[in-house]
Amino acid sequence: MNGGAVFGGMDAGGHEQVIYCHNPDIGLRAIVAIHDTTLGPALGGLRMWPYDDEGAALTDVLRLSRGMTYKNALAGLEHGGGKAVIIGDPAVDRTEARMRCFGRFLDTLGGRYITAEDVGMTAADMEYILQETPWVTGTHEYRGGSGDPSPFTAQGAVAGIRACLRERFGHDRIGDAGYAVQGAGHVGTELIKRLRDHDARVFVCDVDPARVQHAVDEYGCVPVDSDGLFDTGAEVFVPCALGGVINPTTLPRLRCDIVAGAANNQLSTTDEGDELDRLGIVYAPDYAINAGGVMNVSLEMQGYSAERAHAMAERIEDTMTAIFARARRDGIPTWLAADRLAEARIAERATLRSTAPGTPAGAMQVPSGRH
Numbered sequence: 001m002n003g004g005a006v007f008g009g010m011d012a013g014g015h016e017q018v019i020y021c022h023n024p025d026i027g028l029r030a031i032v033a034i035h036d037t038t039l040g041p042a043l044g045g046l047r048m049w050p051y052d053d054e055g056a057a058l059t060d061v062l063r064l065s066r067g068m069t070y071k072n073a074l075a076g077l078e079h080g081g082g083k084a085v086i087i088g089d090p091a092v093d094r095t096e097a098r099m100r101c102f103g104r105f106l107d108t109l110g111g112r113y114i115t116a117e118d119v120g121m122t123a124a125d126m127e128y129i130l131q132e133t134p135w136v137t138g139t140h141e142y143r144g145g146s147g148d149p150s151p152f153t154a155q156g157a158v159a160g161i162r163a164c165l166r167e168r169f170g171h172d173r174i175g176d177a178g179y180a181v182q183g184a185g186h187v188g189t190e191l192i193k194r195l196r197d198h199d200a201r202v203f204v205c206d207v208d209p210a211r212v213q214h215a216v217d218e219y220g221c222v223p224v225d226s227d228g229l230f231d232t233g234a235e236v237f238v239p240c241a242l243g244g245v246i247n248p249t250t251l252p253r254l255r256c257d258i259v260a261g262a263a264n265n266q267l268s269t270t271d272e273g274d275e276l277d278r279l280g281i282v283y284a285p286d287y288a289i290n291a292g293g294v295m296n297v298s299l300e301m302q303g304y305s306a307e308r309a310h311a312m313a314e315r316i317e318d319t320m321t322a323i324f325a326r327a328r329r330d331g332i333p334t335w336l337a338a339d340r341l342a343e344a345r346i347a348e349r350a351t352l353r354s355t356a357p358g359t360p361a362g363a364m365q366v367p368s369g370r371h
Contacts, residue, residue: 005055039349086098123139127139230254
């Protein structure tokens with residue numbers, strides 16, 4: 001990886017800062033990307049993944065951090081976008097030493113980036129990081145945190161699905177549709193549980209057969225393999241695994257009316273979003289519908305309230321309704337409508353800050369009682 005590739009990626013995405021964290025004695029290799037702090041300190045998850053090389057890790061963290069800027073803006077949060085990745089296999093490399101080492105690096109940023117739990121991480125890992133820095137969310141409840149954000153992500157996704165059903169079918173009855181869920185991890189399982197609470201037909205696949213079996217035994221789902229997921233006849237495709245699932249290979253196989261799930265970066269490119277629109281498939285922009293988790297953890301920096309977190313997650317239904325209205329008004333795909341709504345909020349805040357004195361974007365008071 002050369003410096004030109006790093007700066008080229010930053011220029012292309014409009015990033016403010018990229019930080020490499022390396023401790024060979026501990027075995028830590030991590031990258032923090034801060035995309036934009038116009039709305040406030042960057043907030044976004046920490047992911048551990050066995051990337052093929054650091055170039056792949058950089059590409060992922062740049063893409064994810066930019067997505068967090070748009071997610072936080074559209075969610076109405078007082079935060080910009082950032083993300084961090086640790087290169088490693090969570091099954092063997094997720095150690096206390098690496099987590100605490102990352103926490104020390106994070107602390108040097110002085111609150112410009114606030115981390116949270118993401119793929120490959122747990123609330124216990126956030127606890128280790130918290131030993132070294134206060135700039136952590138998603139910690140255990142006894143620490144004043146909110147614990148696992150997955151239930152709030154799932155709650156918000158169901159709220160967004162209601163808006164999708166109204167847009168496509170003119171009703172919001174969850175149980176009247178079938179759902180093909182790809183991925184039965186923390187969020188996917190929480191989402192499955194809520195869909196089944198409405199007696200919806202749910203098909204499920206996952207790379208881990210044990211997760212699929214749990215969904216079958218516990219919630220009465222129908223198991224399918226990854227290839228058969230596109231042939232279930234379900235009206236709603238629900239991506240809850242890793243990104244890029246809507247791509248030139250899978251797009252021709254879609255037989256659904258709606259794509260609405262909790263995975264990040266579901267479109268391999270915006271061309272796929274354009275094609276979904278052309279095909280008449282209602283697409284819920286991922287960063288809009290899956291914002292319940294970040295809404296939840298953002299409250300930890302203010303004094304956590306579960307009641308407020310639940311209310312914020314339900315607000316995603318209104319956000320999705322606004323996106324659909326903007327798309328119809330301007331004759332544009334929903335992914336672009338969501339982008340324009342997010343960009344409008346960022347632009348308005350930038351204008352406000354340029355005309356009045358205030359706290360620098362990257363500054364925030366250290367939360368009391370968290371270190």
